Amino acid sequence: MTAEPTATESVRASYRVRASELVGRNWLNTGGQQITLDDLRGKIVVLDFWTFCCINCLHVLDELRPLEEKYRDLLVIVGVHSPKFEHEADPAALAAAVERYEIHHPVLDDPELETWQAYSARAWPTLVVVDPEGYIAAHLSGEGHANGLEVLVEELVAEHEDKGTLHRGDGPYVAPPAREGDLRFPGKVLALPNGNFLVGDSGHHRLVELANDLGTVVRSFGDGTKGFADGPAERARFNEPQGLAALPADVAARVGYDVVVADTVNHRLRGLSLDTGEVRTIAGNGVQRLLDADQARAAGDAANDAEAWVWDLGTEPLETSLSSPWDVLWSAKAGRLVIAMAGTHQIFSLDPLSGELAVFAGTGLEGLQDGVPGQAWFAQSSGLADDANGDIWVADSETSALRVLRLGGDGRVASVETAIGTGLFDFGFRDGPAAEARLQHPLGVTVLPDGSVAVADTYNGAVRRYDPATGTASTLARGLAEPSDVLLDASVEGPPVLLVVETNQHQLVRLPLPKEALTVDEGAAQSHRPKSPVAPGEHELVVRFSAPKGQKLDDRWGDPTQLKISSSPEELLLGGAGTSVGLRRTLTLNPDIDGGVLHITARAAACDGEPGGEIPDHAACHLYQQDWGIPVSIDADGETELTLDLRGLD
Structure with missing residues (x-):
């Protein structure tokens, strides 16, 4: 970021x-x-x-x-x-x-x-x-x-x-053959009141209404060309639309649209009228949002106080930058839309009646950290669903995690909790107790009639189930091609079934809810990268940072740099873990551990202004952040220092 x-x-x-x-x-x-x-x-x-x-x-x-x-x-x-x-x-x-x-x-x-x-x-x-x-x-x-x-x-x-060493002309790119079919890499699905389904046909840059047979195209919204345009269905344009949310009838009647669309690559939210097919923009100016230093500082101030969490972005949503919204949900308990803002690793909210746009939870720092909303870290959240209590379940894809937002009586987030998942570089295919269970980059989530949660476990090609009552995970189906969304479908005769968006097969499929779920254990894993040999004992970590020309470090409130360091397993670090200011840290590595992963997050705040001078009033300030997961092996002859670049241009 x-x-x-x-x-x-x-x-x-x-x-x-x-x-x-x-x-x-x-x-x-x-x-x-x-x-x-x-x-x-x-x-x-x-x-x-x-x-x-x-x-x-x-x-x-x-x-x-x-x-x-x-x-x-x-x-x-x-x-x-x-x-x-x-x-x-x-x-x-x-x-x-x-x-x-x-x-x-x-x-x-x-x-x-x-x-x-x-x-x-x-x-x-x-x-x-x-x-x-x-x-x-x-x-x-x-x-x-x-x-x-x-x-x-x-x-x-x-x-x-x-x-005379520059040669102009064609490069080596050769275009592959075009794919045919009604759907191309569909993303998310929404059940419509008429029994049909609205699908984010992401690869065709449009929305498609499918009949209940899942094969017949009833109508489409968008001309199928990548781009941005409001207007009637045949002229509107999207760019890889994903999440879809239906508004309550009374709200829809007041705002003039029925469905909200996460128009992901356009960095916008769009409104769709099912009666007229008209598409309008309801939030986002099309400029990708970046986390700025003032926001990060506000998050830090609110980190230990849920009541202090008021991160209001104003009532001009069309003038506000968003970043890759991936899913949207109408929360009756919150009385507003909730948005998985994947690009900034946060959860946003929008009141379509007042236009009030706010950060619902998350500091914008990437990772897995629970707590009050101003303390929580997310990582590319991509799926949302609410349960009977009004709590919101989140498929947090980059941490391979299932998270939950516990809402208070006022409809605000009281706390963020993790049901399954341990960190950015930990994944696998394992059922059983939640602490030991593993997912692999899940993108979708829905709540089942018994209160359990079904998860589109995308990179495992499976639909998984988490039971909050027992705290265990199991498997409902597997052998799917990147399932990106899952929905409880009660439109069929008999008991409800699972409706799964099978993205890499370019189709929607129905699967019966099994009477007994499977128990799968194919192990836990970590991101596979070569291990760096490091010596046990003290290890010097230096993160280099140079602000761009025309900017200086924002030291008005103290040291504007920070390191957060942890390890997997925790025993790998005998000293140096935790969060503190500065970009240098002495780590103490455990000689009794074979190795593991060092998790390092560095950030620095810089503002427009010349080095040595004052930062002008109303200067633009920026937060520079980088996350690393560095696999290491303990070796007596290994390195005793590590240098990383947060922003090294020279």
Whole structure:
């Protein structure tokens, strides 16, 4: 979550190092050709290290599209897919993701992270720029570097045209054949009063009403072209719509629309009238929201006081930036819409009558932390459902977790709790007691008649069940192709069934609720990355940060930097865990533990202003944040220090 550099800032590295060869299992989008660096000589190359679960990586894909188009005859973007989750290493799943996200450049499948290691990548996303002679020109982490990259490209074009080393012409991209069918990578589903279903047909950038047979298209909303436009159904445009929520009839009558749509890549909420087909924008200005320093500070002030949590974003929702809203829910208890704001790792709320937009829970820091709403951390929350008590269940995808928002009598969040899940890099397929159960990147959730919760366990290809009464997890169905949503369907004769959006099969399917759930234990796992050997005992951690030109550290209220450090297992760290100011920390590593994962979150606040001078009144302030999960092994001959870049441009 980073702010963009200024338009005049170059991100060029001060060193000159030869780029490593691109090594992996296979190439996609090249027509079967295997690409080498020699094949790219004469082009400016941007290596985009990504993984398809990561919302920040998806943001970077969109940031790079204008550069890709503007410099298409001299710039080649190469996606290096370095998987975080086990499922992402499946070549079929990767091919589907490349198609789903309309990636129009070559992609290297790097399941063993060979190229990731060669370029010293440590976080998703990471960008590496290689000049036309094959030397590294920049190495950047996080999102928000589009302006700086454009400045660097212009520098490299001028330099290498003068040297005669820049070659214009077509790159190695070869478009795959187009997919046919009524649905393309559907996301979320909503039951309509007439017995039909409204589906977010994400890959076709539209909404589709399906008949109760799940196969007949009754009508569609949106012309099927990626973009943004309000208006009648045949002219409206969406960009990868996901979540859908129906408003109560009395509210719908007053606001003039029936359904709210999470228009994810447009960073907007849209309103749809089922009677007229008219689409309107109800929130979001189309500019991706970034967490700023004032918001983070407000969250910290409210961290220990639920009553202090009043993070009001105002009553001008059309002027407010949102970030990748993924799901929406009407909460009767809260009396407002609740929004899974995946891009900022928060839960928002919107009163459609007053226009009041607010942060419902979450500081915006990515991770798994419970507590009062101003203390909680989420990670790409992607699914919402409420139960009979009005509490809201959350599929928190990047922590492979099932969370719950406990609402008080006033309709506000009293506390955030975790039912299943342990952290950003822990996942698996395991049923049993909740403390031991594991999911893998769940995207959808619904509440069943007995009060248990069904979860679309997306990367496990399963529908799981959590029973709050017993605190146990079980499996209702498996063998599905990336189920992204699940709904209780009472429209059929007999007992209700599960309606599942099977995204990678481009269909909706009905599954009976089994009389007895399965118990599956395929183990727990952590994100598979090479382990760094580290010596036991004291270990120095330094996170480097340099504010962009025209900005200075915001030290008006003390040290504006912070580190949060923990480990899996907890016993790995004998000292140095916890949250405190500063970007240096001495860790003490346990000699009796073989290894584990160091979880590190660094952040720094900077504002517009010259170093050494005063920060002007009303200066824009920005929060720079990066999360790392670094696997380590304890080795007497290992390293005794670790240096990371929060924002290292030199």
